[in-house]
Amino acid sequence: MKDNQLSNILNQYDAQEQVDGQLYTLNLGPTHPATHGIFQNVLTMDGERILHSEQTVGYIHRAFEKIAERRNFTQITTLTDRLNYCSAPINNIGWHMTVEKLLGIEMPKRVDYMRVIMMELARIADHLVCNSVIGVDTGALTGFTYVFQDREKIYDMYEQVCGARMTTNMGRIGGFDRDFTPKFHELLKDFLKTFPARFQEFSNLIERNRIFMDRTIGAGAISAERALNYSFAGPNLRAAGVDYDVRVASPYSSYQDFDFIIPIGTAGDTYDRFMVRQQEIWESLKIINQAYNNLPEGDFHADVPEFFLPEKAEVYSNMEALIYHFKIVMGETDVPAGEVYHSVEGGNGELGFYLVSDGGRSPYRLHFRRPCFIYYQAYPEMIKGSVISDAIVTMSSMNVIAGELDG
Amino acid sequence: MTSEFVLEAINREFPEAVISSSEPYGFLTVEVKKEELKKVIHHLKESSLNFMFLTDICGIHYPDNKEKELGVIYHLHNLQENFRIRIKSFFPKDNAEVDSITDLYSGANWMERETYDFYGITFKGHPDLRVILNMEELGYHPLLKEYALEDGSRTDKDDSMFGR
Numbered sequence: 001m002k003d004n005q006l007s008n009i010l011n012q013y014d015a016q017e018q019v020d021g022q023l024y025t026l027n028l029g030p031t032h033p034a035t036h037g038i039f040q041n042v043l044t045m046d047g048e049r050i051l052h053s054e055q056t057v058g059y060i061h062r063a064f065e066k067i068a069e070r071r072n073f074t075q076i077t078t079l080t081d082r083l084n085y086c087s088a089p090i091n092n093i094g095w096h097m098t099v100e101k102l103l104g105i106e107m108p109k110r111v112d113y114m115r116v117i118m119m120e121l122a123r124i125a126d127h128l129v130c131n132s133v134i135g136v137d138t139g140a141l142t143g144f145t146y147v148f149q150d151r152e153k154i155y156d157m158y159e160q161v162c163g164a165r166m167t168t169n170m171g172r173i174g175g176f177d178r179d180f181t182p183k184f185h186e187l188l189k190d191f192l193k194t195f196p197a198r199f200q201e202f203s204n205l206i207e208r209n210r211i212f213m214d215r216t217i218g219a220g221a222i223s224a225e226r227a228l229n230y231s232f233a234g235p236n237l238r239a240a241g242v243d244y245d246v247r248v249a250s251p252y253s254s255y256q257d258f259d260f261i262i263p264i265g266t267a268g269d270t271y272d273r274f275m276v277r278q279q280e281i282w283e284s285l286k287i288i289n290q291a292y293n294n295l296p297e298g299d300f301h302a303d304v305p306e307f308f309l310p311e312k313a314e315v316y317s318n319m320e321a322l323i324y325h326f327k328i329v330m331g332e333t334d335v336p337a338g339e340v341y342h343s344v345e346g347g348n349g350e351l352g353f354y355l356v357s358d359g360g361r362s363p364y365r366l367h368f369r370r371p372c373f374i375y376y377q378a379y380p381e382m383i384k385g386s387v388i389s390d391a392i393v394t395m396s397s398m399n400v401i402a403g404e405l406d407g
Numbered sequence: 408m409t410s411e412f413v414l415e416a417i418n419r420e421f422p423e424a425v426i427s428s429s430e431p432y433g434f435l436t437v438e439v440k441k442e443e444l445k446k447v448i449h450h451l452k453e454s455s456l457n458f459m460f461l462t463d464i465c466g467i468h469y470p471d472n473k474e475k476e477l478g479v480i481y482h483l484h485n486l487q488e489n490f491r492i493r494i495k496s497f498f499p500k501d502n503a504e505v506d507s508i509t510d511l512y513s514g515a516n517w518m519e520r521e522t523y524d525f526y527g528i529t530f531k532g533h534p535d536l537r538v539i540l541n542m543e544e545l546g547y548h549p550l551l552k553e554y555a556l557e558d559g560s561r562t563d564k565d566d567s568m569f570g571r
């Protein structure tokens with residue numbers, strides 16, 4: 001490290017006289033199990049204390065926004081999958097809703113409810129991974145192996161709806177490409193029956209565990225004011241005590257029909273972030289139960305032949321269906337010119353889509369508000385002065401997803 | 408809070424700043440002069456309008472708009488009233504510089520770096536304006552429209568059969 005860099009760091013550090021011994025630089029990442037992806041932190045350390053840190057992102061940046069300018073609106077769904085791959089259906093459906101807003105398509109009630117069910121299942125899967133990984137980073141591997149079985153069950157359900165498990169490409173502009181299958185109903189009923197007890201077991205294992213509490217309470221705390229100033233959203237903001245949730249503030253799909261609460265924390269530390277996610281899983285279960293028990297009859301897609309692939313049998317016998325099939329596959333349908341911003345509550349927080357169309361086959365400009373990208377600029381402030389083991393737990397409690405960080 | 412109310416408040420405080428305003432899909436959109444941009448955002452945040460949440464910053468490029476090729480777009484949110492506003496500002500490409508708002512919103516830091524990285528828009532007063540997602544040696548701003556998606560100098564890819 002150059003001398004002037006070092007003195008800059010020391011000047012920033014408020015308790016300069018307390019620094020004892022030799023400072024050294026520690027390279028945490030880019031590839032390290034604790035970074036949950038490819039994400040570099042260069043830490044300036046005084047013994048075990050972190051005096052300063054510097055983040056480097058972009059290792060898996062894939063020019064998403066540039067590629068989107070050359071893809072048609074349907075093809076972009078596959079790109080959104082790879083943002084927050086732990087809850088891919090939320091990204092997919094959020095994108096579809098943005099395009100539908102631009103096109104002015106009205107959805108049948110059944111599609112809205114189906115979407116809510118899939119998005120909440122995705123949220124549960126996302127939170128389960130995040131919370132169990134906080135456990136792993138504090139040394140509790142057991143919970144991780146418990147909840148991964150439940151995540152697998154959710155993935156089995158995805159498979160019934162779209163054929164894929166991880167990067168789902170779920171749904172189409174205008175609804176779903178198929179209705180819930182009989183097997184899906186079976187799996188969902190089984191999940192709703194067995195999951196609460198299994199999740200309770202996981203909660204009992206970790207939530208009041210003395211070691212876990214000692215490791216997480218007070219670690220990586222951020223105040224509500226600072227969190228807002230950093231544009232935090234989602235569980236990380238709610239843990240600091242601000243009850244902002246896109247599902248309630250600006251309801252999309254059919255969230256206004258369901259009864260649920262927004263769990264909030266007080267301290268904004270790692271433990272609160274963990275607990276907010278835990279409680280959100282219970283709320284998501286509540287929403288799924290309500291949506292599934294009141295699932296309306298009707299079509300599983302809107303009447304938009306320009307975007308919705310016709311049945312294969314019809315393509316072979318009906319000229320109109322053949323034309324539409326061709327138009328969709330070649331991406332020949334224009335969408336009206338205009339600009340639209342739509343946001344959904346992703347697993348990580350407000351996931352926003354800003355879309356500018358010039359009336360062509362692909363977006364003129366597409367920008368994503370990626371929550372993970374926004375959180376990690378606050379990370380140096382949150383870990384300053386703490387020890388390295390706290391920094392690791394803080395990182396996982398903010399739910400780092402490298403795909404979303406780099407876009 | 409309504410769009411008329413917010414627009415009137417901005418017009419009253421900065422009579423010269425607003426170039427145009429519209430409401431696409433119910434979202435208040437205001438184009439302001441580049442020189443007044445930071446003052447307008449500062450006012451939106453600190454006054455009783457209370458837009459305390461910076462949702463997003465991004466750039467946009469219109470190569471055919473002379474003297475207004477590049478633009479920067481801000482999305483702000485008043486959480487209490489649940490009201491959103493979009494602020495835009497355009498400027499020529501050879502003088503692509505606006506004031507940084509990192510001192511108003513800490514969250515603007517990486518968003519401005521991202522905009523700089525992709526469009527070459529510099530933010531005056533930014534504490535650490537470097538590229539963020541692309542590598543530093545790249546040397547150009549890839550989201551500008553003059554750069555094609557695929558590298559034309561590549562010889563190992565033959566797309567002639569696909570009509571591209």
